[in-house]
């Protein structure tokens with residue numbers, strides 16, 4: 165804000181240790197896209213091994229160290245490291261920082277008419293805990309024993325015994341602290357920094373999605389932090405929180421641990437975080453879709469209040485469904501029944517949300533812009549992801565499906581064709597706000613169709629592979645006779661994964677080209693109503709030249725009595741037609 | 742960006758200052774953290790084949806003394822806030838200094854307890870009971886150290902330009918809220934570990 169005059173900020177202050185939510189948002193954007201690309205590259209190596217087990221990796225095989233990939237063939241330990249790191253990176257360093265750190269940071273203050281976050285310096289600290297946390301996580305590949313190998317779920321006792329896990333835990337503590345600071349900042353900003361007239365019920369759906377997400381991060385992460393500390397104690401000081409009595413490792417009694425602990429305890433604590441985390445992965449993308457759909461159908465979103473209530477209900481319920489991930493863990497059947505019921509209940513608001521978004525299309529004059537294409541694809545794709553989750557929430561079917569490729573197919577439909585697609589939508593949508601230029605439409609459409617097709621090519625076969633009975637986290641599927649029948653599908657999946665990589669070239673090129681050379685736009689190229697489009701592109705330090713005053717709800721489109729088909733939230737009166 | 746560190750008048754807001762909201766949210770997350778540890782304690786204890794009686798293996802008199810230190814420090818930090826509101830700088834220093842001293846006394850006693858246990862050959866790895874004991878009290882101790890640093894920071898800031906800063910009183914209050922929380926955690930830990 166202008167009330168204190170600064171000296172001209174230096175380069176470092178402006179771009180490296182910036183306290184401006186917009187710069188921090190872009191830092192998150194770039195960093196998380198890089199992590200997504202890294203996590204994707206790791207899984208490409210795995211996909212090669214799954215489709216062509218035992219065959220040397222072309223080109224890169226020789227670059228890998230002899231211990232990780234002897235003769236260019238990925239070794240089993242290295243496969244497990246890649247798997248654990250893929251999951252961890254995609255969730256904690258990719259999708260969440262992109263949805264919350266990047267989009268939330270950049271767009272939320274703009275949409276509520278705030279000059280910045282409530283605590284700009286804390287905001288900067290969030291980023292500067294996230295980046296070292298991510299680098300630390302990556303660096304664990306260089307450790308003597310390599311990176312963590314016990315999956316992103318890190319179940320003990322395996323995780324306590326395997327190498328690499330200590331660094332995983334330390335990195336997680338950094339990441340958790342980062343997101344705690346971020347969530348406090350988001351909540352306080354939303355509550356206390358809304359422009360005059362921006363009552364809670366006038367906030368765009370995107371802001372609500374971030375608000376609910378922040379509560380999930382705030383309350384679900386500390387249990388994982390505590391759980392991680394206990395696991396760290398087990399590893400470093402040989403306590404036995406998760407270590408049972410009489411554990412045999414490699415044919416020998418693991419005598420470093422006195423035993424007496426509970427391996428299941430970790431599973432409970434982990435999923436107590438990780439189920440709410442699923443909604444952290446999906447709610448911001450849903451908010452993004454709501455904004456884009458309303459804008460491109462030129463009509464108010466269907467069921468604004470229902471969407472908001474559904475989000476709140478979803479957020480609350482997400483704390484009491486966690487053990488549906490543990491139906492086959494040996495947990496008591498009474499507990500299983502309880503979690504079965506809560507899981508069926510939580511599917512109701514999820515369906516309600518999706519239904520509202522789909523009904524928003526009805527009667528709209530749809531503009532098929534690139535962001536809209538992605539947002540439209542989100543609807544059926546997330547639908548598939550959600551519906552295939554139901555059999556996993558029912559104990560009877562889950563006993564068969566648990567830990568098969570069906571599960572991998574299910575949650576990738578949610579997080580890849582769902583969240584990631586929506587985050588692409590958001591990137592194309594807000595790009596003009598970030599840089600004052602548009603991304604190229606033709607390249608965007610090539611990216612869209614290629615990506616959509618390739619993603620389905622990767623994940624659709626996984627349902628069949630899983631139903632056929634193949635376990636996940638398998639190094640070599642062909643080692644079991646009964647898996648051979650699914651092998652051609654693995655090849656389809658792998659080829660599609662490489663095609664998907666190829667189709668990311670247009671968007672990478674498009675992003676950097678458009679940043680400097682894209683077609684310049686005015687401040688509101690999509691003719692949108694929310695406040696983020698009522699300030700210059702990119703917004704100056706402090707965002708709004710004059711504090712905006714809000715007169716109405718967020719989606720005032722196509723009013724029959726108005727000359728224009730959109731009426732910004734801060735326009736005092738419409739021009740009559 | 743001090744402009745919005747307190748509730749900036751023109752905005753739609755809750756009427757609660759930013760800092761106060763933030764500290765309450767932070768404490769909510771802390772409740773989840775320690776709540777998890779307590780839950781784990783219950784789960785581990787109910788499933789354990791044997792569990793020692795706290796007062797037979799731990800030093801109850803020392804822990805009682807420590808409880809007294811912490812409760813006293815909760816009183817002195819309230820006094821420090823009262824003195825700061827009354828703009829009595831010397832009084833603020835006196836009571837905040839006392840708070841810090843009491844916290845340090847707590848840490849010294851705790852360190853002595855730890856040393857004694859190590860000397861007897863009891864380490865975190867000895868048994869699940871000692872694992873719980875060292876981990877929970879250790880994390881609590883880290884929270885005490887954090888509080889000491891915060892309180893010393895406030896005293897240092899008061900000596901510079903902090904005393905007349907309009908955010909000063911708020912920050913003393915937040916330090917107090919945090920401190921009461923750390924205190925309450927101990928009030929739960931003490932019976933759970935030493936008495937039951």
Ligand code: HEM
Pocket residue numbers: 204207210211247248250251252254255258259314315316317445572576579580584622636637638661
């Ligand atoms: C876009 C391309 C992606 C591809 C081709 C892909 C592929 C895979 C495959 C094949 C596995 C199973 C490995 C195994 O069981 O051995 C896997 C696991 C996993 N993926 Fe992805 N994935 C992609 C993106 C993502 C994204 C965006 C996320 C997250 C938000 C994600 C999260 C996970 C997680 C959590 C696991 C489980 C890891 C574990 O077993 O611990 N993936 N992925």
Ligand SMILES: [Cu+2]
Pocket residue numbers: 438439442485486488489
């Ligand atoms: Cu779940």
